[in-house]
Amino acid sequence: MDKSSINNLHVVLLSSPEAGHVVPILALARRLAELHGVRSTVLLVTTGVLSESNVVSPPGEKGLVEIVRLPPVEISSLVNPSTKVATRMYLIMQEAVPLVRSAIAAMDRRPDAFVVVHFGLDSLRVAAELNIPKYVLFTTTAWFLALSLYSPILDEEIKGRYIDEPGPLDIPGCKPVRPEDLVEMMLDRDDQQYHEYLRMGKEITALSDGILVNSCGALEAKTLQAFVKNEAMKSVLKSPVYPIGPLTRPVEPSGLKSELMDWLNKQPNQSVLFVSFGSGGVLSAEQTTELAWGLEQSRQRFLWVVRPPKKGHVNEMFFPDNIKGAEDDYLPRGFSIRTKKIGLLVPTWGQQVEILAHPSIGGFMSHCGWNSALESIVSGVPLIAWPLYAEQKMNASYLAEELQVAVRPEVFPTKKIVGRDEIEKMVRTLMEHKDGQAMRDRANQLRTGAINCLKEGGSSHQFMSQILTDIKTKKKE
Secondary structure, three states: OOHHHOOOOEEEEEEOOOHHHHHHHHHHHHHHHHHHOOEEEEEEEEEOOOOOOOOOOOOOOOOOEEEEEEEEEOOHHHOOOOOOHHHHHHHHHHHOHHHHHHHHHOOOOOOOEEEEEOOOHHHHHHHHHHOOOEEEEEOOOHHHHHHHHHHHHHHHHOOOOHHHOOOOEOOOOOOOEOHHHOOHHHOOOOOHHHHHHHHHHHHHHHOOOEEEEOOOHHHHHHHHHHHHHOHHHHOOOOOOEEEOOOOOOOOOHHHOOHHHHHHHHOOOOOOEEEEEOOOOEOOOHHHHHHHHHHHHHHOOEEEEEOOOOOOOOOEOOOOOOOOOOOHHHOOOOOHHHHOOOOEEEEOOOOOHHHHHHOOOEEEEEEOOOHHHHHHHHOOOOOEEEOOOOOOHHHHHHHHHHHOOOEEOOOOOOOOOOOOHHHHHHHHHHHHOOHHHHHHHHHHHHHHHHHHHHHOOOOHHHHHHHHHHHHHHHHHHO
């Protein structure tokens, strides 16, 4: 179906306030407008704690994308200090359902389809009430989607703690998952977040007309094949999976601060290690110190988004209890002075895609959030895997072992402090050694493959066109 026959469609997209969800939802809206001429309204759930402002840019697609911030959701009466981040996010999205319903009812034009992030499944009932096609955008890997879909089966088959299993957990047709790499939501089977996760695994396919996954055949061919050909995996799928990725932010050079750009412009090509742990990732004081020493000992150029350390939490989203103070209060004494010729410290996260796209960047030390991983790959930049929370350990293992574009510590930093000597070795391996260059070459190969998937005639473009054709057909009924 050509663009002229679908450009009168109106799709509503729903995101949680978490940056890892906002980024791909906005990228999807942009893709629908630019490549398919489809109008979309993005509904952003908001709270009094989380802020999505650093990843939301004003729509620039000829008025085809409208962003609507919903009134803040209040969940303070539903949680306590021990409530896990995932549970809080599920509760936020559950409480937002009436706001979503009201926002859609107030629209001048009825939507032709509804897409929600995987934490927003409760809002699918609004689409069911309107009898319009409804889809789920799974914002991370197809591998994690496979684990999520199969988790109700694992819940029946495995007794006791998953972490105590003697070997990897088998996922039909997919890479097995080591117990130590499991998503946080599966670690405590008595916690509310585990039961919410199991519910998601069942409802994501049972309640939707399709699952859009932020990946593509160039990155996850084996897993995507399992959804189509493996009988055990197909038995838990009630709706098709559409790999439409990579969904990433566009490069907007004007957004870079001039001081940062000036510094990058003075560095040799592929000589700088970019160090950033995403919109919410923070380190302990001890780990911050070890990282600083490791960077200094490596004698490699670096650009570090350095935040004050935290006590207890590695995810800043809901726990704003930073140790405040100047950099010298939490970095080794004299660090800034000793490294001023090779390093640049910046205090806030943002404009990551512009930095990764700069020719001076040769590596990326990342928390391995899937958005960051994709942004690194489409820039042809290899990684040092430094997972902190959520499904990031799975992402890190996949990047290092399957895609072979990352070096990783012997034991992930979620389990123990990574020492300065090991950090130095990883940095030197990525930036100086032939193994690092091989990863760089591999990242560029994957970049080409991923970009080809997005082009007209590519697999991701074809899947998106198929979805829009189905929506158009439903509209005519």
